[in-house]
Amino acid sequence: GAVVSQHPSRVICKSGTSVKIECRSLDFQATTMFWYRQFPKKSLMLMATSNEGSKATYEQGVEKDKFLINHASLTLSTLTVTSAHPEDSSFYICSARVTGGFNQPQHFGDGTRLSIL
Amino acid sequence: AQTVTQSQPEMSVQEAETVTLSCTYDTSESDYYLFWYKQPPSRQMILVIRQEAYKQQNATENRFSVNFQKAAKSFSLKISDSQLGDAAMYFCAYRSEDSGGGADGLTFGKGTHLIIQP
Numbered sequence: 001g002a003v004v005s006q007h008p009s010r011v012i013c014k015s016g017t018s019v020k021i022e023c024r025s026l027d028f029q030a031t032t033m034f035w036y037r038q039f040p041k042k043s044l045m046l047m048a049t050s051n052e053g054s055k056a057t058y059e060q061g062v063e064k065d066k067f068l069i070n071h072a073s074l075t076l077s078t079l080t081v082t083s084a085h086p087e088d089s090s091f092y093i094c095s096a097r098v099t100g101g102f103n104q105p106q107h108f109g110d111g112t113r114l115s116i117l
Numbered sequence: 118a119q120t121v122t123q124s125q126p127e128m129s130v131q132e133a134e135t136v137t138l139s140c141t142y143d144t145s146e147s148d149y150y151l152f153w154y155k156q157p158p159s160r161q162m163i164l165v166i167r168q169e170a171y172k173q174q175n176a177t178e179n180r181f182s183v184n185f186q187k188a189a190k191s192f193s194l195k196i197s198d199s200q201l202g203d204a205a206m207y208f209c210a211y212r213s214e215d216s217g218g219g220a221d222g223l224t225f226g227k228g229t230h231l232i233i234q235p
Contacts, residue, residue, distance in 0.1 A: 034222045043208060044162075046222035059222075093162065095223075103169075105152065106223065108162035 001027050004096050006109030014117055015086060021079045021112045023094030029074040030096035034106060035067075038091040050077040074099060084116045119144045119211050123226035130199045131234050137184075138194045138229050140209030148214035151185065151192045152223065157205040165207070168192065170214070196231075204233045 003026040011019050023033055031052045036044040048069055049057040056069035066088075068080040077096075081088050091113050095106035120143045130136035142151070153165040168176045168185050175183050180197045196203055209226040 032221075036222075043225040043227045044223070046224070049222055091160065093160075095162070103150075105164050105167055107164075108154075111160045113160075 002098070002107040003027055004094065004107045004109040006094055006112055008112060009110060010113045010115075012115045012117065013084065016083055017116075019081045019084055019114060021081075021092055021094070021114075023077045023079070023096065023109050025075045025096045025107070028096075029099040030077075031074060031099040033071060033077040033094055033096045035069065035077075035079050036093045036095070038093060038111075040091075044093060047079075052077075081114065084114070086116045089114055089116045119146075119149075119213070119224050121209050121211050121224050121226035123207075123209055123229050125229045126227070127230040127232065129232040129234060130196075132199055132201060134199055135195060135197045136199055136231065138196075138207050138209075138231070140192045140194070140226055142190050142192065142209070142211050144190070144211065146213055150212045150214065151183075152210040152212070153181070153183070153192075153194045154208045154210060154225075155203075155205045156208060156228070162208075166194065199233050201233050201235065204231055206230050 005024045007022045033050040035047045037047050038044045047062045050069045050071040052071045058064050071077040093111040095108045097106050098104045122141045149170045151168045155163045155165050166176050166178045166181050182195045184193045206228045208228045210223040212223050
């Protein structure tokens with residue numbers, strides 16, 4: 001149980017393209033999902049907290065207009081990297097927490113490797 | 118803001134031996150959660166073990182156990198009878214018990230690369 005699916009797993013695109021990454025909780029409902037970014041050989045940095053039906057909460061230094069988050073249902077959150085540039089190349093990982101389970105751990109997706117040429 | 122420090126970028130252990138990974142953290146909160154996650158080459162984050170700060174008893178999960186020292190703000194992970202499949206990056210993580218506003222993501226350390234020698 002508690003499976004989180006992230007799609008796509010790998011994206012390679014040209015500079016200026018917008019890229020959408022999906023995060024789905026397959027066997028549970030997730031009011032809250034989280035988006036992290038991981039640089040090579042580095043730790044995960046929280047980018048934003050996505051709450052179903054409301055605006056995402058962004059961490060300091062994360063551009064809201066650059067990284068658009070939508071959490072329209074209890075099983076799906078999307079991260080759109082708008083007008084991506086090479087510096088946006090990174091590994092993006094989502095996680096989800098079971099609805100009503102504030103004390104529950106986060107379940108992570110497999111991540112998306114984004115490469116901007 | 119909370120910070121998590123893992124002072125060992127890399128550790129190596131012989132198969133079947135025991136290894137301890139260090140983690141310290143800084144917080145002004147009294148209630149919180151601590152986690153150890155494993156990230157193998159496949160890159161998926163896998164929860165290894167968790168500890169609630171209000172619990173004095175150290176958490177254990179089979180071959181994995183922690184030494185939680187709340188006063189020292191230390192949270193080390195001990196892996197007993199190391200196996201080849203344990204090779205991975207290990208991240209220590211902190212989460213507030215109640216940060217309010219729904220913003221309660223994890224704060225991660227920089228990770229320790231664990232190598233298992235056959």
